[in-house]
Amino acid sequence: MSKDININVHHLTRVEGHGNIVVNIKDGTVEKCEWQVPEAPRFFEAMVRGRRYDDIQTIVSRICGICSISHSLVATKAVEDALDLEVSEQADLVRHLMHYSEQLQSHVLHVGYLVAPDLFGVKSVVPLTTSATDAVLKIVKCHRVANQMSKLIAGRITHPITLTPGGLTKMPTEQELLDLKAMLADCVPDLVEVVKVVLSVADQLPPFERDTEYVSLKQTNPLYKGTLSEYSFYHGDITSTDVNGDGDMPVSKWESVANEYVVAQSTAKWCKWHRDAYASGALARFNNQAEFLSPLAKTVADMFGLKKGAPGPFMNNVAQLVECAHVVEASIEIIDKLLTKGIKPEKVKVSPKAGRGHAAVEAPRGILFHSYEFDKNGECVWGNCCIPTNQNHANIQKDFDKLVPEFMHEGEDALRQKMEMLVRAYDPCISCSTHMLNVEFVK
Amino acid sequence: MSVSTVTKEQFKSFVAALVNSDQKVVGVQAKDDKFAFGELTDADALRLDYDVTILPPKKYVLPQKETLMNFEVAGAAKTVCPDEKMVLLGVHPYDMVAINQMDELFSQGEYDTHYMNRRDNITIIVCDVVTPSENVFASSMNTATCDSGYDILLTDIGDRFVVEAATEKGEALVKTINGAKEAAAADTDKRKAVQEKNIASLNKHTLECKPSDLPDLLEKAYDHPVWEEKAKLCYSCGSCNQVCPTCYCFDVQDEVNWDLKTGSRCRSWDGCLLSNFATVAGNHNFRENRADRFRHRLYRKGKYVPGKIDGQIACVGCGRCISACTSKIANPVEIYNTLMEKA
Amino acid sequence: MSKPRVAIFDFACCEGCQLQIVNLEEEILNLIDVVDVVEWREAMSEQSHEYDIAIIEGSITREEDAKRLEVIRSRAKILIALGACATMGGLNKLKNNFDDLNEVRECVYGKDGQMPHLNTFKTKACDEVVEVDFKIHGCPIDAAEFAQIIRSLLVGKTPFVPDYPVCVECKANENICRYEYDEVCLGPIIRAGCNAPCPAAGRECFGCRGLVDNPNVEAAQEVMDKYNLTVDDLKQKLVLFNSK
């Protein structure tokens, strides 16, 4: 086997994660090992300038199709923070449903369509449609349920419509919620089947671990104390496995968590908090709040032997499955709560004022921060977004630094495959985590 | 046929029973701040006190989109027959008049089986107007009440409904209302009073001529400046067409299934205000100017369609186009009255 | 007959439109039954230079992207622009409203704004770079419309794309018009085909499908007056997806 390895994976064009992998190994020595992000910059922070407060969520939703709900939600919250707007309890609960629908949709898509082919040793989900038709149909069904849920609550599947600063433009009816609940309950057995399918090939996840700082939200909203939503996606302070409850950061200070910096190998900015890199995402949430998971979610974690404190990036895929189970059960709990109180029509009236606001939510692939400032007419004068994929870039690099020496003896193909799988494990974004890593070998 | 009275409670029980039967029941329900016809699943949701529905009940005789036939691509086709039976509950008299006109138009000359089958499968319960809508002018169009087309006529006389069965179908349904009593003269008098009130008061806009004068009026108004004036603001959005109970123009499109071997031919609503309604190959548009399209609608209502149905004016005064037009230019009364000024 | 080969490519965008293809759910299986998807980075590892139909998502903002698109065009028999970014530049054209793109760079990246990989030019729609055969409108596209257009093409039929405004579908769905709440809605001048989900969800149409062929924008001034709105209110909305 040659001692030289040159991996050059290039052209992943996308805001949240078109990436390149470049590895040069000469005579067994790693000369270069880089995770690069060369996406076409789109300048969202500039594009919101001069736009009105009620258009912000519409604009930034387009940062990413797959986490559009999270972007819309966090922007809406940041605007509400800036304009001092209160959101009703009912609207808050309904927004949770909307957010859960995206977690479910994104996780199913990621694990089911994008990671599963790796585990089955195929290049895409296409061959699985014939070799594992039943499993694929179950994945599709869970995906569809999540999408129908988005459509009902958010007005459509991608790029939500109903979000508006101060509340929602439309509430679901009680009948619609009842139907949704039935649909979610009906989806549980299919989800369990999907979990079992993944479990059956889980040994294909590379045995790789690295001690990592995990950053996520932590529930602080009293409304959700003692409920399944205590496992927070939507409210709370910023916490990390390194602070252990002592030194949580309020969301308004997110910039001192992310500590963004520009690196030459990337158009996207990188982040670090207590160490030189941190990870966010499903595993980070799990590692910080596993005790609040729903019963089924805990069962799923047990099936995979996933324990709080798990250090391996590949376990993020498992944590996503755990969260799928969790959000289904948490959604049902919220629907019950909404139905007990009854849905009341709401009309949102907002008067613009000057101010600066910050917000954070957990996107499926990690913690997401937005901040905006508005003038007295409600026109945006400044904006800043920090997306989870960027927060994970540095950590991906650190993982590479450890993974390459550990696995280079397996040869180029196996190494490249592991590196691609590692990037995908972070679910950086649908585009990055797909299999179209265009690999060229320079011999 | 019978004329009876029922209490509101009795009527509600009747609706509840109907809803619980395997019969499809469509009725007027609240939709946010407005009203719409929709499938009724709960008798309590029925709102017979509504002012006007967003869309007229024409959507049940001529749906927004319906399949005419299924086919094999480049091969033979097979008719799709609408055979769903339904009770349509709470049609206002002006909308009934509009359906009567469409019945005539779709059955005269070439008989349209798709429309007519749908129509034959519907049992219509008309109810006299309780709350006038903001733009209704049925009084001007002689459509505040109606005397045919329905199976049952319902009038709210305060504490009770007067229920008149007008057909065998209607009679059979009325028989299932528990507690219906034969209407006394006092009840029918009250009904008459309601109807007379409507004849006088469903008139938020007043047409300053008899409807039957419209064809002659239009005869001389083709080059009136009002067409250009109004149409300057026309978006060609066809909202006025869509919401009109008497507009029935349609488009036909083929759709292919995923097997690429089968598909269906569907018709859907069209509108003469839409900019390409009269465009043909070579991009020649026979009604290219907004004003020409704008005028065409008012001529259809007041002259062209009447020419096909014994002079009945094809505007029933529901006022929907007035509310629906974002540019606020579609009011037929305002236009017809303007034409008279000059004349 | 061999199945048509389809390749899907993305440029600057959020990839939400590709996601809508995935959102066809079970129908995706029908799709791969009738076409050979030979390249689709979002979903599979394979790549190919030989395809009949190229589907392009995203707008063009860099020299290297323009070149790549030209190569794709030269290989494809049919080129389809997928979604607002591709059909008209979409939201990405918001940045074109700034006179100086340098200012934009620095606004986002501060002193690092001069790094070469941040070089972009004004956002372009696909048809500003190469010839486009069909456009599938929307941000994001409507999955059902996408399916309808693809099936039409596969049977050799020119797909039906409405050239009438959103109001047509909005009215057919019995939404309450936003103007009744004195809100600006772009529905009267924006191309239909989406089935008016925004008014149905209680808010205005913000124009993601682009203008109809012959919009009556001259009427706007007077019409806005009728609702105590201003043309500026209208422009504020129009700029989101319909910047030049």
Place this chain on the structure above:
Amino acid sequence: MCECCNGKKDIYLPELWTITKRRMLNGTELFVHLEKDGGGDFDYIPGQFVEVSVAGIGEAPISISSSPTQKGMELVIRNVGALTKVIHGMEVGDKLGIRGPYGSTYPIESAKGKDLVFVCGGIGLVPQRSFIRYALDHRADYGDITVLIGTKCHDMRLFREELAMWDERKDMTVLETIDEGHDCWNGNVGVVTTLIPKVESHLPNSQILVCGPPIMYKFVLMALAEAKVPEENIFVNLERRMKCGVGKCGHCQINELYVCQDGPVFRYSDLASVPEAI
């Protein structure tokens, strides 16, 4: 027809016909000869049209170009859009869906014993051919037959062999012109109206039948007015967008008239109060 339709026919349901001959007349016009599957009656009169469809693609009105004196039916289809493009790709043996015949007819009865002058612009020759052939097949019933044909350019001329045969005949006159001159053309050059003075003396007592592109009518009718042709003697064959062919869909309306029922052949004098017609 189905049980639930009260024994009524579905007016929208096409019947299949098979293409038995096909040939391109020029770069854009396809000629097809069709036979009805399973035989059966199909009675039509010159001037009428059929709704032609390919299931899955769409439907469009197409004039019948053959004469009822012939067997089968002939159509000429210009490649302009979704449906016509697909028909152009069809072979002998392929099938078309046909509904009809629909619409008004040429005055084959009332014109008996009278002279006929056909003014044809471009593809306008197609429906006129139906009457021309009919008149030739009933030659004794009609007076002089004159056919004026204007075509945009030499390459677009239709039915060239047939025109040559007509030209040979002693019992009819054919005059042709093309808009732009061409090397292989030594005939008339100019628009079709330039032929009218050549037959002017003939006109006032003839039945004039006009069919061509939308812009042609205005000029031909002006020339005919100058030649003092009474409007009752002029018949125009009009085209409009059409979806149903049976007077329901509203697309083909010209003021109160429906092209599918009141037309496509109109007596010009009946169009006096129909401003949208010409």
